[in-house]
Amino acid sequence: MSEDIFIGGGGVDYAEPQGLSLGYANRHGLVAGATGTGKTVTLQILAEGFSNAGVPVFLSDVKGDLSGLAKPGTADHKLHEPFMSRAEKIGFKDFTYHACPVTFWDLFGDQGHPVRTTVSEMGPLLLARLLELTEAQEGILNIAFRLSDEEGMPLLDLKDLQALLVWIGENSKTLSLRYGNVSSASIGAIQRRLLVLENQGGAGLFGEPALELADLMRTDANGKGRINILASDKLMQAPGLYATFLLWLLSELFEELPEVGDPDKPKLVFFFDEAHLLFDDAPKALVDKVEQVARLIRSKGVGVYFITQNPSDVPEDILGQLGNRIQHALRAFTAKDRKQLKLAAETYRENPRFSTEEAIREVGVGEAVTSMLMKKGIPGVVERTLIRPPSSQLGPLSVAERAEFMVASDMAGKYDETLDRTSAFEILKERAEKAAAEAAKSEEEAEEADTPMLREFNAARRYSGKGVTRSTSRPARVNPTFGEQMTKMVVKELTGTTGRRMVRGILGGLFKGR
Structure with missing residues (x-):
């Protein structure tokens, strides 16, 4: 035999x-x-x-x-x-x-x-089974995998998926128009399931080398x-x-x-x-x-x-x-x-x-x-x-x-050390840091330039006295007077960053006096 x-x-x-x-x-x-x-x-x-x-x-x-x-x-x-x-x-x-x-x-x-395997290789069906997700939650997981492919953001480990879900939550209104309802409650439920998996030691399953x-x-x-x-x-x-x-x-x-x-x-x-x-x-x-x-x-x-x-x-x-x-x-x-x-x-x-x-x-x-x-x-x-x-x-x-x-073993050393190459987490982190740096730079430039109140004042002075202007495509419009321009200017200023600082200062002074 x-x-x-x-x-x-x-x-x-x-x-x-x-x-x-x-x-x-x-x-x-x-x-x-x-x-x-x-x-x-x-x-x-x-x-x-x-x-x-x-x-x-x-x-x-x-x-x-x-x-x-x-x-x-x-x-x-x-x-x-x-x-x-x-x-x-x-x-x-x-x-x-x-x-x-x-x-x-x-x-x-x-x-x-x-x-190890990667989150991408596991796929949404098996991952949804692992996390015991509902149909609606599995739908959001499918959106995450689609966006990973379209945006060039590889899903390798758990932190990649967690970061991408945060990004989906921040852009849920825009994404809902294309993929259907993206509920913050469903995203939160998936994140909690991922946390449970992480606490069970499942995070070690996902990563490279696969x-x-x-x-x-x-x-x-x-x-x-x-x-x-x-x-x-x-x-x-x-x-x-x-x-x-x-x-x-x-x-x-x-x-x-x-x-x-x-x-x-x-x-x-x-x-x-x-x-x-x-x-x-x-x-x-x-x-x-x-x-x-x-x-x-x-x-x-x-x-x-x-x-x-x-x-x-x-x-x-x-x-x-x-x-x-x-x-x-x-x-x-x-x-x-x-x-x-x-x-x-x-x-x-x-x-x-x-x-x-x-x-x-x-x-x-x-x-x-x-x-x-x-x-x-x-x-x-x-x-x-x-x-x-x-x-x-x-x-x-x-x-x-x-x-x-x-x-x-001849496998000794091949899989022992975890690799952490650029993937969704690093890409989204880089985008966030770049956006924060640009916002800080814009605010700094605005503070160094003329104040919005001065710019509004100069614009109002230039346009005061010019009277009525007409357009062939629109009905005649009367330019606001200098006083009206100043009123709008003050209201706009109070709704801006400087205005908020002024209000906080005024309210702070009132409360300190009590």
């Missing part, structure tokens, strides 16, 4: 090898099961299998357990004997301990190399696919940020990768752990986008695998596209649980030897009900499968070990 990734043993006495065909690995998949049933180990052995086959992997490490992929397992581990016994039982004769080439990433830059997708699709010197592990234990405290980032990454892969049809093996395999966070309270437009990406990214040579507790966490239209399935145990304590268990069993091709529904309820830890795509993409008959033991370390690396891998 050289063309397959060995998953475990099935059939009678678990003697029949069960594998995932590389040729159909880009048809996507599902790993489901209740907490504590073995999903993490299954994810680990799948990542090992793809890496050994030369396929790069990207996965999120929600619990911090998957960093052990970077080290080989050892014979002194407490599970060594059970692992060897299981390998013998399922006919895994080539089982050995070995490490995988791993690169660590972290949106916060603590447990891995920083991962992540290059090619850095996720590499092999090592031995031809093994590099496993990219995103530290997500801290990121899970902001589930919206977690889901939005991974969806952005999928979208970027879809947009940038060329069509390859059905390759012999995937160009990249993407594991989305805690997949229900992607769909919880998601607007229909976003779910439609996920469905589109899942349906079409297959032809780009990318396989997407969702890991979640229950298949019902994934929308039905997307679930129908997941051909390779590994179902760990589901608990049925309530009527709703029993209904979901029955629905999950009905999605598999029946095996006459056992009841799929009963098997899903009865399989133990490290065991699963599996169904993989066969020739021509036909779903295989469901089997009870004993999952093979992992070759890499079971459990996380220590903090010191992870730091050593990061220092030795």
Whole structure:
């Protein structure tokens, strides 16, 4: 089964090898099961299998357990004997301990190399999802992105977007005539959401240098696919940020990768752990986008695998596209649980030897009900499968070990320092400073020149006595007398800067006298 990734043993006495065909690995998949049933180990052995086959992997490490992929397992581990016994039982004769080439990433830059994108690359749809905006607020966000393009003001980080929203608020009347109502209340709501995101640490996601997708699709010197592990234990405290980032990454892969049809093996395999966070309270437009990406990214040579507790966490239209399935145990304590268990069993091709529904309820830890795509993409008959033991370390690396891998990584230094080139924030700041300098210069020149009162007085003196003037296009107008001119002059002066100073001085004197 050289063309397959060995998953475990099935059939009678678990003697029949069960594998995932590389040729159909880009048809996507599902790993489901209740907490504590073995999903993490299954994810680990799948990542090992793809890496050994030369396929790069990207996965999120929600619990911090998957960093052990970077080290080989050892014979002194407490599970060594059970692992060897299981390998013998399922006919895994080539089982050995070995490490995988791993690169660590972290949106916060603590447990891995920083991962960034720009606000422009994220786009208004995903950003609106991240900020949980209303339709009206999303409309203003779309205006901001349009103005960014038209005015040549790149949106790279959060302060760029915040500055542009301030500028939109200051020019709301003019912009409303062209783009529709621009409400200051909606702008304020977006700014508050951006502040919350900033407080959650999301500001580190936006900026430069932005992540290059090619850095996720590499092999090592031995031809093994590099496993990219995103530290997500801290990121899970902001589930919206977690889901939005991974969806952005999928979208970027879809947009940038060329069509390859059905390759012999995937160009990249993407594991989305805690997949229900992607769909919880998601607007229909976003779910439609996920469905589109899942349906079409297959032809780009990318396989997407969702890991979640229950298949019902994934929308039905997307679930129908997941051909390779590994179902760990589901608990049925309530009527709703029993209904979901029955629905999950009905999605598999029946095996006459056992009841799929009963098997899903009865399989133990490290065991699963599996169904993989066969020739021509036909779903295989469901089997009870004993999952093979992992070759890499079971459990996380220590903090010191992870730091050593990061220092030795070929990505060290490439993304560590943030770049801050000229963008919307700097452009708007420069405009504001230039306008302030011009205003100050004009005021200074006005103070140095004759006072407005003197200029009005001279104009009135020149025009007094000239009498009536006529125009061929307008009716005759009588020039104001000198007294009327002086009255207007004084009123105008009092409404100007000097007048305001005079009034403040007079009122100040009155109040001081009391």
